[in-house]
Amino acid sequence: MAKELDRQRVRMLVSDVMASYAKEKFILPHEQCPLPDRDVIIDLSKKLRQLLFPGYFNRNACRGEIMEYHIGELSVNIHEVLTEQLVFALSLQAHLENEGKNLCKSTDINKKASDISYRFLEKIPEIRAYLSSDVEAAYLGDPAASGKDEIIFSYPGILAISIHRLAHELHLLKVPLIPRILSEYAHSVSGIDIHPGAVIGKHFFIDHGTGVVIGETTIIGNNVKIYQGVTLGALSTRGGQALSGVKRHPTIEDNVTIYSGSSILGGETIIGKGSIIGSNAFITKSVEPGTKVSIKIPELVYKGNSTKEKE
Amino acid sequence: MAKELDRQRVRMLVSDVMASYAKEKFILPHEQCPLPDRDVIIDLSKKLRQLLFPGYFNRNACRGEIMEYHIGELSVNIHEVLTEQLVFALSLQAHLENEGKNLCKSTDINKKASDISYRFLEKIPEIRAYLSSDVEAAYLGDPAASGKDEIIFSYPGILAISIHRLAHELHLLKVPLIPRILSEYAHSVSGIDIHPGAVIGKHFFIDHGTGVVIGETTIIGNNVKIYQGVTLGALSTRGGQALSGVKRHPTIEDNVTIYSGSSILGGETIIGKGSIIGSNAFITKSVEPGTKVSIKIPELVYKGNSTKEKE
Amino acid sequence: MAKELDRQRVRMLVSDVMASYAKEKFILPHEQCPLPDRDVIIDLSKKLRQLLFPGYFNRNACRGEIMEYHIGELSVNIHEVLTEQLVFALSLQAHLENEGKNLCKSTDINKKASDISYRFLEKIPEIRAYLSSDVEAAYLGDPAASGKDEIIFSYPGILAISIHRLAHELHLLKVPLIPRILSEYAHSVSGIDIHPGAVIGKHFFIDHGTGVVIGETTIIGNNVKIYQGVTLGALSTRGGQALSGVKRHPTIEDNVTIYSGSSILGGETIIGKGSIIGSNAFITKSVEPGTKVSIKIPELVYKGNSTKEKE
Numbered sequence: 001m002a003k004e005l006d007r008q009r010v011r012m013l014v015s016d017v018m019a020s021y022a023k024e025k026f027i028l029p030h031e032q033c034p035l036p037d038r039d040v041i042i043d044l045s046k047k048l049r050q051l052l053f054p055g056y057f058n059r060n061a062c063r064g065e066i067m068e069y070h071i072g073e074l075s076v077n078i079h080e081v082l083t084e085q086l087v088f089a090l091s092l093q094a095h096l097e098n099e100g101k102n103l104c105k106s107t108d109i110n111k112k113a114s115d116i117s118y119r120f121l122e123k124i125p126e127i128r129a130y131l132s133s134d135v136e137a138a139y140l141g142d143p144a145a146s147g148k149d150e151i152i153f154s155y156p157g158i159l160a161i162s163i164h165r166l167a168h169e170l171h172l173l174k175v176p177l178i179p180r181i182l183s184e185y186a187h188s189v190s191g192i193d194i195h196p197g198a199v200i201g202k203h204f205f206i207d208h209g210t211g212v213v214i215g216e217t218t219i220i221g222n223n224v225k226i227y228q229g230v231t232l233g234a235l236s237t238r239g240g241q242a243l244s245g246v247k248r249h250p251t252i253e254d255n256v257t258i259y260s261g262s263s264i265l266g267g268e269t270i271i272g273k274g275s276i277i278g279s280n281a282f283i284t285k286s287v288e289p290g291t292k293v294s295i296k297i298p299e300l301v302y303k304g305n306s307t308k309e310k311e
Numbered sequence: 312m313a314k315e316l317d318r319q320r321v322r323m324l325v326s327d328v329m330a331s332y333a334k335e336k337f338i339l340p341h342e343q344c345p346l347p348d349r350d351v352i353i354d355l356s357k358k359l360r361q362l363l364f365p366g367y368f369n370r371n372a373c374r375g376e377i378m379e380y381h382i383g384e385l386s387v388n389i390h391e392v393l394t395e396q397l398v399f400a401l402s403l404q405a406h407l408e409n410e411g412k413n414l415c416k417s418t419d420i421n422k423k424a425s426d427i428s429y430r431f432l433e434k435i436p437e438i439r440a441y442l443s444s445d446v447e448a449a450y451l452g453d454p455a456a457s458g459k460d461e462i463i464f465s466y467p468g469i470l471a472i473s474i475h476r477l478a479h480e481l482h483l484l485k486v487p488l489i490p491r492i493l494s495e496y497a498h499s500v501s502g503i504d505i506h507p508g509a510v511i512g513k514h515f516f517i518d519h520g521t522g523v524v525i526g527e528t529t530i531i532g533n534n535v536k537i538y539q540g541v542t543l544g545a546l547s548t549r550g551g552q553a554l555s556g557v558k559r560h561p562t563i564e565d566n567v568t569i570y571s572g573s574s575i576l577g578g579e580t581i582i583g584k585g586s587i588i589g590s591n592a593f594i595t596k597s598v599e600p601g602t603k604v605s606i607k608i609p610e611l612v613y614k615g616n617s618t619k620e621k622e
Numbered sequence: 623m624a625k626e627l628d629r630q631r632v633r634m635l636v637s638d639v640m641a642s643y644a645k646e647k648f649i650l651p652h653e654q655c656p657l658p659d660r661d662v663i664i665d666l667s668k669k670l671r672q673l674l675f676p677g678y679f680n681r682n683a684c685r686g687e688i689m690e691y692h693i694g695e696l697s698v699n700i701h702e703v704l705t706e707q708l709v710f711a712l713s714l715q716a717h718l719e720n721e722g723k724n725l726c727k728s729t730d731i732n733k734k735a736s737d738i739s740y741r742f743l744e745k746i747p748e749i750r751a752y753l754s755s756d757v758e759a760a761y762l763g764d765p766a767a768s769g770k771d772e773i774i775f776s777y778p779g780i781l782a783i784s785i786h787r788l789a790h791e792l793h794l795l796k797v798p799l800i801p802r803i804l805s806e807y808a809h810s811v812s813g814i815d816i817h818p819g820a821v822i823g824k825h826f827f828i829d830h831g832t833g834v835v836i837g838e839t840t841i842i843g844n845n846v847k848i849y850q851g852v853t854l855g856a857l858s859t860r861g862g863q864a865l866s867g868v869k870r871h872p873t874i875e876d877n878v879t880i881y882s883g884s885s886i887l888g889g890e891t892i893i894g895k896g897s898i899i900g901s902n903a904f905i906t907k908s909v910e911p912g913t914k915v916s917i918k919i920p921e922l923v924y925k926g927n928s929t930k931e932k933e
Contacts (some may be wrong), residue, residue, distance in 0.1 A: 053336070120319065121324050125330065129334075142551070143554035149346070154349075208504050300592060300606060
């Protein structure tokens with residue numbers, strides 16, 4: 001079908017596309033060393049999930065007697081793959097900061113990448129301690145949860161916080177590009193959008209989760225529970241790049257619950273310890289500790305006999 | 312690159328991870344028989360979709376003269392794969408209920424799994440009758456739908472209800488873990504979060520769908536239409552596990568339409584037949600049949616000449 | 623495990639499923655030529671992304687000296703695969719319009735498909751010009767963006783608008799089925815639901831994005847910025863198929879910003895140039911150019927000492 005090419009048309013097409021590559025300045029082709037590979041990074045997040053939750057996402061890990069060998073092999077593999085992606089990300093960064101000098105063969109970058117990769121993996125036990133508390137929070141907080149296995153296997157909130165805790169460590173290690181690729185992968189899969197920069201305490205639970213947004217400079221304490229559609233955001237981003245690095249997102253103290261659809265905005269907004277924020281609140285000022293905030297529910301207007309109008 | 316391992320560092324890392332495995336009690340490794348495999352279960356949902364909508368998701372099924380052989384082979388394959396996953400899920404359940412006795416070779420469990428698998432597959436014709444009515448509802452209800460093929464191929468609402476109707480049958484057969492893995496897969500792909508326990512009548516249509524939440528004990532009648540961002544939820548889940556099994560979510564009677572962003576909460580809340588719920592309503596009490604409910608639209612404040620402030 | 627089949631039960635099952643295939647009229651099996659293949663079309667969207675953003679999603683393209691060969695090969699491959707899918711889609715359309723006459727071997731359809739496929743690919747340079755402006759808009763508009771690479775790699779808004787701009791061209795070429803399969807794939811991955819019919823100007827940025835809905839007959843000018851949870855929708859779809867083709871969705875003029883959670887509804891609603899729509903507004907009437915619209919923030923009710931009530 002359509003086997004014969006219209007050579008003239010193909011040649012024209014390729015030449016027009018090539019001309020476009022030379023022209024559109026925000027999407028110029030990269031010509032230096034390879035960029036990080038999004039697919040490889042997503043695959044890496046799956047291997048990391050095997051390391052975090054042994055037995056759940058790979059069968060081999062559930063045999064106690066060979067577990068140590070399995071974990072050894074998995075860790076070495078993750079280190080190798082991550083190191084390579086770090087080399088690409090760091091080389092690109094060096095390239096951008098050094099006016100185009102191609103640095104991707106640099107021994108320094110290789111060494112730095114390998115070291116970051118180790119330091120990241122050395123955080124796994126600490127990340128697991130946090131995730132154990134998160135799974136407990138989900139179990140205690142959700143009457144529909146049948147047990148911890150169901151939570152680990154299927155809760156989008158657990159997937160999102162697992163990947164966030166990994167991405168956040170890479171963010172702290174000042175890794176470019178890779179943390180955001182991880183967090184946007186989690187966003188895509190879970191509907192929960194957590195910037196890698198957000199600082200989140202133990203025993204954190206997001207229920208349902210679709211539509212949650214947690215901005216870059218958000219700080220969340222321990223034992224916080226959040227429902228679907230909650231935004232922890234900026235008051236205004238009209239400053240654009242001039243606001244880069246400024247604390248624009250709120251601070252949520254320990255033991256706070258925020259019900260669905262609420263927005264809490266602004267870098268100086270603090271929700272005090274133990275507060276409960278009802279559904280659909282729009283908050284741009286700090287709330288004292290121990291406060292229960294709700295909105296006056298929008299008045300409902302009832303009209304009878306709608307059936308007549310129904311198709 | 313980074314070919315030589317730092318053996319000392321790897322050894323330390325593995326030993327720290329192993330220590331973490333022994334410690335974090337909510338994410339201990341499983342050491343008994345294999346757990347259900349999430350990837351296999353998701354793949355199974357794709358085969359089931361081929362069985363439900365022949366020709367749409369596999370080419371072979373569209374040749375009438377060989378259809379019966381194709382369906383025979385597909386059914387036998389689904390039965391085998393599902394039976395194996397059921398054995399894993401039921402063994403885990405038995406293990407948890409029997410203080411750790413490893414039961415995964417038990418003949419009883421194999422037989423029970425095979426029988427559940429048959430009983431599930433025997434529901435396919437009934438599920439198809441419901442899904443046919445759902446596709447009809449989408450076609451009649453959406454002016455943007457060009458035809459039933461477009462709906463079956465691409466509507467997230469149809470994907471979500473297809474997988475829900477499968478997961479719900481497994482839920483009725485008291486299968487652990489697998490129904491929720493299926494429903495959270497659908498949630499991930501469609502943004503629509505329906506707990507496998509929800510009871511949903513014929514001719515059901517969810518338009519757009521992102522952010523919809525339908526809780527475990529929701530009951531929905533026939534001919535109901537729901538828009539994006541609608542929550543059919545619980546009033547409060549602060550009771551946690553103590554509320555397990557209690558009716559916490561609303562009942563929606565026949566011919567009800569619920570517009571985008573509305574929340575209907577509480578196990579005793581009933582939305583009567585033929586009612587129409589406008590956008591962004593927040594309802595915690597029952598509504599009489601035939602009622603049109605809307606909110607007073609939040610008053611808009613207009614200021615001219617915003618262009619001056621615009622960057 | 624469960625190796626022996628219960629032949630009687632399998633035979634019954636297959637016969638019941640076959641009976642269901644003959645019965646449920648909205649999900650009858652297709653028996654004519656193959657339907658378009660959703661997986662192939664999604665894979666095609668990934669190849670198109672390689673063509674749009676060379677180097678980001680495939681390593682080969684980043685070597686300048688072989689780029690032209692790479693692009694030539696990629697273009698020819700896309701043309702071939704797309705042409706085949708177009709043949710399936712156009713044949714099905716012809717079949718539906720011609721009372722079942724099987725037209726899938728028709729030379730006319732093959733020629734038409736190949737031509738549409740070329741005309742589509744010839745739009746790539748123009749699409750790239752738009753996408754370059756979209757990436758610029760994201761960079762200027764988001765203080766959390768570290769650079770254009772991060773945006774291209776990971777922003778869901780860029781994925782959604784990239785696929786929309788492709789799907790919209792196919793929509794303009796009157797291609798059935800394929801545009802909507804593409805746009806619902808983007809919806810699934812990004813949480814952003816843009817109908818292929820929507821007309822969207824340059825320099826368009828959707829931040830966060832989950833829950834955004836942009837309806838079929840929406841018209842959006844240049845330099846518009848939209849946040850998560852915004853609906854550009856219809857006032858009512860109770861007319862169903864009778865409303866097909868009618869302008870039901872709003873017009874958004876140049877330089878408008880619409881903050882999170884707002885709904886703008888109706889085919890006659892025009893948001894004038896340079897207006898700013900605050901969060902959670904519900905707008906069904908036109909807004910003059912240069913207007914800043916906000917809602918009276920729902921009054922908050924504070925109660926102290928909620929800690930006592932906290933579990």
